[in-house]
Amino acid sequence: MTTTTTAPTSTTVLDATGVTMRFGGLTAVRDVNLTVNTGEIVGLIGPNGAGKTTFFNCLTGLYVPTEGKVAYKGTVLPPKPHLVTQAGIARTFQNIRLFANMTVLENVLVGRHTRTKEGLWSALLRLPGFKKAEEESRARAMELLEFTGLAAKADHLARNLPYGEQRKLEIARALASEPGLLLLDEPTAGMNPQETRAAEELIFAIRDKGIAVLVIEHDIRFIMNLCDRVAVLVQGEKIVEGPAEVVQSDERVIAAYLGTPFEGAPGKEEAAEVEAAEAEAQSTTEGDDK
Amino acid sequence: MTTQTPMDKTTDTTKVSTAPATPIIPLPHAAARALTVAGSALALIGTFLAWTWTDEFPGNLTVTGYPGGLQVLTLVGALLTLLFALSGYGIRGLGWLTPGGKNSPVLLAALGVFGTTGYAMGAISQELGGLVNLEPGAWVSGIGALVAVIGALGLPVDQPYGAQDPTPNLWGRIRHSLTAPEPSRAKDLPSWVEILIIAAGFGVGLYVFAYGIGTEYSELFIGFLIVTAFGFTAVTRAGLLKRLSALTAKHRNVAMAAAFVAAICFPFTQTNDQFALIGANILIFATVALGLNVVVGLAGLLDLGYVAFLGVGAYAAALVSGSPQSSIGVEFPFWAAVLTGAAASLIFGVVIGAPTLRLRGDYLAIVTLGFGEIFRITMNNLNGNSGPDVTNGSNGIPNIPDLEIFGFNLGLPHNVLGTELTRSGNYYLLMLLCTAIVVLVFRRSAESRIGRAWVAIREDETAATAMGINGFRLKLLAFALGASLAGLAGTVQAHVSYSVTPEQYQFAGSVPPNSAFLLAAVILGGMGTISGPLIGAALLYLIPAKLQFMAEYQLLLFGIALMLLMRYRPEGLVADRRKQLEFHETGQLDVPEDKPLPEGATGVAKAGA
Numbered sequence: 001m002t003t004t005t006t007a008p009t010s011t012t013v014l015d016a017t018g019v020t021m022r023f024g025g026l027t028a029v030r031d032v033n034l035t036v037n038t039g040e041i042v043g044l045i046g047p048n049g050a051g052k053t054t055f056f057n058c059l060t061g062l063y064v065p066t067e068g069k070v071a072y073k074g075t076v077l078p079p080k081p082h083l084v085t086q087a088g089i090a091r092t093f094q095n096i097r098l099f100a101n102m103t104v105l106e107n108v109l110v111g112r113h114t115r116t117k118e119g120l121w122s123a124l125l126r127l128p129g130f131k132k133a134e135e136e137s138r139a140r141a142m143e144l145l146e147f148t149g150l151a152a153k154a155d156h157l158a159r160n161l162p163y164g165e166q167r168k169l170e171i172a173r174a175l176a177s178e179p180g181l182l183l184l185d186e187p188t189a190g191m192n193p194q195e196t197r198a199a200e201e202l203i204f205a206i207r208d209k210g211i212a213v214l215v216i217e218h219d220i221r222f223i224m225n226l227c228d229r230v231a232v233l234v235q236g237e238k239i240v241e242g243p244a245e246v247v248q249s250d251e252r253v254i255a256a257y258l259g260t261p262f263e264g265a266p267g268k269e270e271a272a273e274v275e276a277a278e279a280e281a282q283s284t285t286e287g288d289d290k
Numbered sequence: 291m292t293t294q295t296p297m298d299k300t301t302d303t304t305k306v307s308t309a310p311a312t313p314i315i316p317l318p319h320a321a322a323r324a325l326t327v328a329g330s331a332l333a334l335i336g337t338f339l340a341w342t343w344t345d346e347f348p349g350n351l352t353v354t355g356y357p358g359g360l361q362v363l364t365l366v367g368a369l370l371t372l373l374f375a376l377s378g379y380g381i382r383g384l385g386w387l388t389p390g391g392k393n394s395p396v397l398l399a400a401l402g403v404f405g406t407t408g409y410a411m412g413a414i415s416q417e418l419g420g421l422v423n424l425e426p427g428a429w430v431s432g433i434g435a436l437v438a439v440i441g442a443l444g445l446p447v448d449q450p451y452g453a454q455d456p457t458p459n460l461w462g463r464i465r466h467s468l469t470a471p472e473p474s475r476a477k478d479l480p481s482w483v484e485i486l487i488i489a490a491g492f493g494v495g496l497y498v499f500a501y502g503i504g505t506e507y508s509e510l511f512i513g514f515l516i517v518t519a520f521g522f523t524a525v526t527r528a529g530l531l532k533r534l535s536a537l538t539a540k541h542r543n544v545a546m547a548a549a550f551v552a553a554i555c556f557p558f559t560q561t562n563d564q565f566a567l568i569g570a571n572i573l574i575f576a577t578v579a580l581g582l583n584v585v586v587g588l589a590g591l592l593d594l595g596y597v598a599f600l601g602v603g604a605y606a607a608a609l610v611s612g613s614p615q616s617s618i619g620v621e622f623p624f625w626a627a628v629l630t631g632a633a634a635s636l637i638f639g640v641v642i643g644a645p646t647l648r649l650r651g652d653y654l655a656i657v658t659l660g661f662g663e664i665f666r667i668t669m670n671n672l673n674g675n676s677g678p679d680v681t682n683g684s685n686g687i688p689n690i691p692d693l694e695i696f697g698f699n700l701g702l703p704h705n706v707l708g709t710e711l712t713r714s715g716n717y718y719l720l721m722l723l724c725t726a727i728v729v730l731v732f733r734r735s736a737e738s739r740i741g742r743a744w745v746a747i748r749e750d751e752t753a754a755t756a757m758g759i760n761g762f763r764l765k766l767l768a769f770a771l772g773a774s775l776a777g778l779a780g781t782v783q784a785h786v787s788y789s790v791t792p793e794q795y796q797f798a799g800s801v802p803p804n805s806a807f808l809l810a811a812v813i814l815g816g817m818g819t820i821s822g823p824l825i826g827a828a829l830l831y832l833i834p835a836k837l838q839f840m841a842e843y844q845l846l847l848f849g850i851a852l853m854l855l856m857r858y859r860p861e862g863l864v865a866d867r868r869k870q871l872e873f874h875e876t877g878q879l880d881v882p883e884d885k886p887l888p889e890g891a892t893g894v895a896k897a898g899a
């Protein structure tokens with residue numbers, strides 16, 4: 001499935017220039033430039049506390065960046081979350097933020113808020129078109145639940161879903177706003193290997209719908225499989241950007257992930273060791289499952 | 291550790307965690323049930339005998355062969371106990387009574403009988419001076435009730451002990467014996483049968499409610515509260531309420547219509563104008579509480595000054611009512627007065643909401659509390675002395691004339707279908723129309739894009755804005771809608787109470803429609819529901835109105851009641867529709883964390899980040 005790289009006219013979807021975010025004395029994001037083109041899956045990696053989530057918050061208007069600007073398809077976005085979503089950028093959250101006491105279906109319906117218009121009067125007087133719009137929304141939402149594999153649980157409360165499904169629901173809810181760009185903040189955190197693989201498939205399917213994806217992730221293998229391009233954030237600064245293989249073997253990236261190497265100790269070997277150990281661990285768990 | 295295999299049998303208690311729970315009193319099952327049946331039958335027979343020798347105790351409990359007053363309550367409770375206990379024998383035709391719990395309803399009903407009978411015996415001896423005033427009938431009922439309770443405590447417990455506490459102590463065991471499993475989904479009946487059941491359900495509800503309002507002395511009301519509290523819980527544990535609410539959810543419009551028909555019938559059952567007035571006041575209180583539920587229950591905005599909006603509506607209506615004391619000498623027709631009142635509240639709501647709704651949580655509560663008080667103080671000061679003369683200050687605007695709608699003077703009694711409809715009855719019906727409008731507004735807005743956005747804001751405002759919801763605008767919309775609904779109710783209230791004064795619109799006071807009680811009605815009844823605030827308001831109005839003797843301790847008792855409720859039933863008396871989704875979920879409700887992840891799950895700790 002990785003071969004279906006449909007890269008049509010690659011126009012720029014997201015163009016962030018010089019984004020800087022300071023919290024008092026702490027500069028969480030420093031002068032980051034990043035573009036995402038249509039049909040692309042871009043990875044954003046970096047150690048904990050590197051400022052990845054903060055960068056997402058700057059893109060989506062949850063934080064007003066101290067400096068820099070964010071443009072979506074050529075228009076500069078105001079730093080207001082609802083206007084950003086309206087424009088076409090949707091996101092998920094690292095620490096799942098579903099509407100816990102709403103049903104799965106209702107969560108997705110809320111995601112459609114910007115794409116529907118029925119106001120209070122229309123609801124109170126049940127004006128013509130109200131019912132039709134509601135039904136259409138429901139149909140669209142059910143389609144998305146079908147797409148993410150949650151249709152059978154449409155009437156469950158979001159808080160009663162198992163963890164992996166909560167993450168899927170966050171994605172379905174974000175997709176409901178019919179975005180041109182989807183921002184995923186650690187979509188596989190807390191998932192087991194099978195769930196992670198399912199998430200990969202899902203992200204490819206989203207890309208094939210023509211939605212560009214920018215994804216934060218820790219799992220290097222996941223990023224390697226998925227991304228056309230990877231940017232690395234370390235202490236708020238973007239240190240490298242490029243194809244996944246190139247980034248993975250970059251000295252600075254390894255140093256950032258494993259700490260500054262001891263005198264002469266080659267970081268690569270250690271990385272390879274860790275990789276091998278992880279691979280082994282994974283194969284044993286897989287064996288158990290069968 | 292969540293697995294259920296007790297490898298080590300080191301625990302020296304006699305029970306194993308998976309063993310079924312044991313009854314509180316170890317009795318053979320057959321003996322326990324026989325005792326319960328005999329006891330409740332005895333209690334029932336006792337109500338036909340005299341309980342005391344003099345009719346100085348209210349309700350005349352001296353007649354043999356004709357139960358009256360408190361005896362009727364014991365009779366009803368005993369009958370309920372008997373039915374539930376007999377249903378446990380598997381008698382044909384009674385099985386439908388206990389689709390959920392089998393024995394906990396028996397125990398609850400028996401406790402209810404014991405409670406009222408015991409209370410009645412205590413009240414008689416206290417008021418007449420000693421136990422000698424009790425006639426044998428009281429002892430028969432009392433001992434019968436005690437026997438029934440003992441028997442019910444010996445009945446098998448409905449559920450095994452929970453996994454969290456496999457060996458509870460005595461108190462835990464008693465509490466556990468009052469719990470029951472959920473009923474299974476009912477078989478589908480023909481629609482007309484289901485509708486008849488709904489109608490019967492509301493009929494019983496109306497009867498109980500009207501009986502409560504009509505209780506003439508506080509002893510009877512206390513007995514009524516005891517029996518209904520235990521009886522209602524028993525019916526709930528038996529699973530009947532769940533069955534009924536499943537039916538009402540299925541035939542929602544029919545249920546709604548039945549509820550309103552029942553409500554319309556109420557004034558026709560009351561010959562006493564005073565009780566109809568209580569009904570009208572309950573409706574005013576309940577309607578405003580429902581309006582507040584839009585703000586608090588749906589949008590999650592804690593508004594502590596909500597009663598001010600009722601006040602704005604009432605003052606606006608009073609000013610244009612043609613009252614001789616009104617500073618504006620105009621008399622609007624009722625429809626125009628209603629629009630004026632609602633519009634004034636709306637404007638007031640927007641003016642207060644626009645600056646404050648940008649604040650979050652606690653700040654909003656404090657600011658609205660302040661604005662509520664400012665309204666009252668301003669009304670006090672616009673007296674011509676410390677300000678322009680608009681409201682007559684603390685004297686308020688008295689002599690508000692009665693309404694006349696289509697030539698129908700609401701101030702006069704009318705003869706409708708052979709029954710006398712009093713002034714309060716008229717206003718009750720007018721207010722009921724208002725309630726219907728508010729119910730409709732609540733329901734329709736809740737089930738729309740706007741309502742979902744409100745709930746989303748309540749659940750997680752940040753996530754809601756990230757979903758494209760303009761938080762400020764929608765909160766303002768909820769605030770303004772809530773305000774206008776209160777204003778609407780205020781326009782009727784002004785006429786019902788003849789006069790408006792600033793003291794009617796306090797934060798906390800002894801007469802119900804005040805901000806604290808409104809909020810309590812919403813929380814006690816059940817946030818985000820329609821019937822919750824209505825029931826909550828009815829209880830909060832009736833209890834202080836009927837129990838005048840405890841007026842001094844009213845706020846204290848109110849606080850204690852609220853604390854107990856929050857401890858034992860935080861979702862309120864009526865659970866949200868969303869909380870009723872338990873039907874879909876087997877055993878995993880409320881405990882998603884406890885669900886063990888599949889083997890090999892990684893990074894759970896990381897996920898918490």
Ligand SMILES: Nc1ncnc2c1ncn2[C@@H]1O[C@H](COP(=O)(O)OP(=O)(O)O)[C@@H](O)[C@H]1O
Nearest residue numbers: 023026028046047048049050051052053054055
């Ligand atoms: N609202 C905030 N106020 C102050 N500091 C913040 C805030 N949000 C994030 N930070 C800081 O910014 C840094 C980057 O955090 P974050 O973006 O969450 O990292 P990442 O997502 O890459 O793990 C951290 O040091 C964090 O403490």
Ligand SMILES: [Mg+2]
Nearest residue numbers: 052053054094
């Ligand atoms: Mg992060």
